[in-house]
Amino acid sequence: MMLPAFERLLKETMGLDAVSIGRSAVERAVRDRLAACDLHDLDAYWTHVCASSSELQELIDAVVVPETWFFRDREAYAALATWAGHERTKPSTTATLRFLSVPCSSGEEPYSIAMTLLGCGLAPGQFRIDAFDISTRAVALAKRAHYGANSFRGDDLQFRDTYFEWVPPSWRLNDVVRTDVHFQQGNLLDPSFLPGADIYDVIFCRNVLIYFDQETQDRAMRVLRRLLKDTGTLFVGSAETGLALSHGFASTRMPLAFAFRKSRAAKSRPAPSSQANQKPPGLSHKKVPTVPITAKSPAPSATAATSKPAAPARAADTSSSLLDLAEAARLADLGRLEDAGKVCAAHVRAHGTSAQACYLLGLIRNAAGAPTDAVQHFRKALYLDPNHYESLAHLTLLLDKQGDVSGAQVLRKRLQRLAPRAEG
Structure with a gap:
């Protein structure tokens, strides 16, 4: 009975739609914190978390499981390099270029931005990168800038x-890259987040919006639109392209970069009411932690509460939703991978996240040469449906190729148990 209350608290505080990562993931985080606090029932922990802003932050950190690495989605950084090279040659360019990474998770994304800019010939001091995340743990890791093998893929x-x-035992990032990257805890949904407008030349906000419901997505997109310069570029995740298009952005048409600019012909959706810009009800007695969610993966590591489906999943697919997925599959078969991804994103927005949609996104990303992304989509499909046979099969093959022999072995056993059911 108490778990829905925790789900509401997390939604009000950080925008997380529990359906997007699976309610079992939220339950695990709550029970882990219950044990860590040496409490014996949910009622006692509820009283504790409502009275303690520090414990609320611990719960957020427990839910936020970041899954990130350096130069994730290299096409986005290739597009950034093209943009930076063009900016560098402008004779009128004297102002410091401003970049925003939100959520920044444990720092791999903003540091990748910095390395890209330095590689294009920009010097320290010619750019500034502001990096925000809701997780205090993620921000602390980012500031430390020591990374293990999982960050290099x-x-x-x-x-x-x-x-x-x-x-030993990790890789330390040098100070040249760190100089112009500024980390801070922050909440994209907090009304006081980065006051002002037209601040940033480039914003990276990837793989977090899909963890919000539609109302929260709308709020987040209005903030991003406010912060981005009229000539600026917004990078989103592959599953978020439809969301950008529906909020007054136009594609830059850079293949697989998922980059957008403000469209002069369209405007962002108006706020449904003034309440959308107010602090969440019932939390006025405590400080609301600050950042968007970090790009998360249902149970793996530290970006997601610090990161991500678009709308609550519906109990069953309608015939129109099945047609959407069939169309996405057709486009993917034709090699039109970006268009297929957009159709999938629109499907999720209209019908909610489903195992089949995540499975198809996994196929698309794998075909696009992004197997690590594909792994995450297949994992999410299995969170939504642990018995999704096709996702299990593809994930097993990908883990084998990536050298994760033990992980593939575990999945192979699950496949063997499901095989009679799948064939029957």
């Missing part, structure tokens, strides 16, 4: 040799 790791020093 893919075959091209030349940047590690250039910008990192091996300080």
